[in-house]
Amino acid sequence: MSEPQFVAVDWGTSSFRLWLIGENDEVLGESRSGEGMTTARETGFANVLGKHLSQVQAPDDLPVIVCGMAGAKQGWKEAGYIDVPARLSDIPDLSVRIEGEARDIRILPGLAQRDPHASDVIRGEETQLLGSSRKMKSSDCLVAMPGTHSKWVRIVRDEVLGFATFMTGELFDAISRHTILSHTMKDSPGFDGADPAFTNAVHSALKEPELTTNRLFSVRARGLLFSVSPAEAEATLSGTMIGLELAGALKSAPKDTPVILVVSGKLRGLYEAAFHRVGLKFSTVDADDAVRHGLSHAARSIWSL
């Protein structure tokens, strides 16, 4: 086992993940919890980090590289944004150091698209981009990072040209819990990407995105007039929201631009099925690996490891 070289932390709104990293990016230890920014604002960022560092027995002088919401205005220390167009390799140079800590702790900046008509921000996913960059064989690609707020990034020759966020996951949650569809989806046992109700909804929403809220009501109406299982209703809502995202995300990219899908967990199967259904050319990168590789890349650049 190699000696630890640094600690990598992905600090989201509601999750905390820490890895003890050795030579050749070997993972020597790992610690996870739900102590995201929301919790750490109450209990103290230094306390949360300290607890997890003890967990993996990190030496006192080991440096720590952090990405995510710990760098938001309401986080530990604001790490600002790099304006696009921007080179991915600029990200490590603009990290900010936490003052008053003996250990060298740095937070990576986000990305900002400072266009009043298409304002957008990224915080956390820039590190996934950095970690996926080895996969970008084409000189022109789209990187899709699905989630609560799905990010679609256009990259040409290592330069981030622009990006767009779609509130897909958050709207899926709000609609499934707080609208009339909650009745139709009640006690759904779940669904997967192979479900035709899902893939058909993706296709329909991509083709006719303007009918989105009509399609959602139609699920309820079909339940009244015919019958709809809770799983079918849930699959249709999910497919409709993902299809709407695809319609917007693919709108301005040249046809046949290759897509790199950075994803993990259940969303992987759904987005892969959706991409197959609409005929996208894509390859998949595991999102957990991507963020760890990105943090490593930044750490090695900052501390010349």
Add this chain to the structure above:
Amino acid sequence: MSEPQFVAVDWGTSSFRLWLIGENDEVLGESRSGEGMTTARETGFANVLGKHLSQVQAPDDLPVIVCGMAGAKQGWKEAGYIDVPARLSDIPDLSVRIEGEARDIRILPGLAQRDPHASDVIRGEETQLLGSSRKMKSSDCLVAMPGTHSKWVRIVRDEVLGFATFMTGELFDAISRHTILSHTMKDSPGFDGADPAFTNAVHSALKEPELTTNRLFSVRARGLLFSVSPAEAEATLSGTMIGLELAGALKSAPKDTPVILVVSGKLRGLYEAAFHRVGLKFSTVDADDAVRHGLSHAARSIWSL
């Protein structure tokens, strides 16, 4: 003052409105409350109606005509649906009578579009249609009835050809309360149809409906990078959802089809401003008048008054 001829009731999910009607549709008395279907399921439909009938001192033998959710499966008595295409004049003929009541109480049926790929239902708005039919001077028109679930109905020569429901109001509520936009809109003092943030959002969403969820996130991002007032954020969300509705509703109608807007309250100003912004040819009918006229029309037809 004329003698009362019948009682008209608009019984929604969360509202109850009753009018005592005389000759020439004269309103002789009125009673309103929040005792919609949800409440009446608990306290008893007959009790709620009885209380309001006493309120307006309705004679014991006066008949009552009812529309709305009292006729839903989970209402007082299921009044079913008339399948489209359907003539508006068929609606009164298919009312159902409440059994076991001395008084003649009838509930009007809804409309159903029994198409597995575009299932849709109307319950309550069919009576507004009936009450607006005198305004339909053109042989071909669209009737827009905005609300929690906005209804757009295509009518050709008094026949309902088809319709579509858009979950505009319900999504506006869910998004403004249960997503990240709730922070950006916090303590908004409100906005109106003259607000350029509203009309510009209508225009943008009509033009590029596929960017809907991106536009919503962009409001949040603009707040982080520049500044956005809570009222501007609320106006943008509202305009985006209404613009998305227009994109879907106008999609399959022949260009320049005249629109009859059946609306009341705050939504009137917003939809009129939205229609002006996108250049629609329309006339407005007050929704409260429309439902009362529709109930009267049905009562006079059923009881030959």
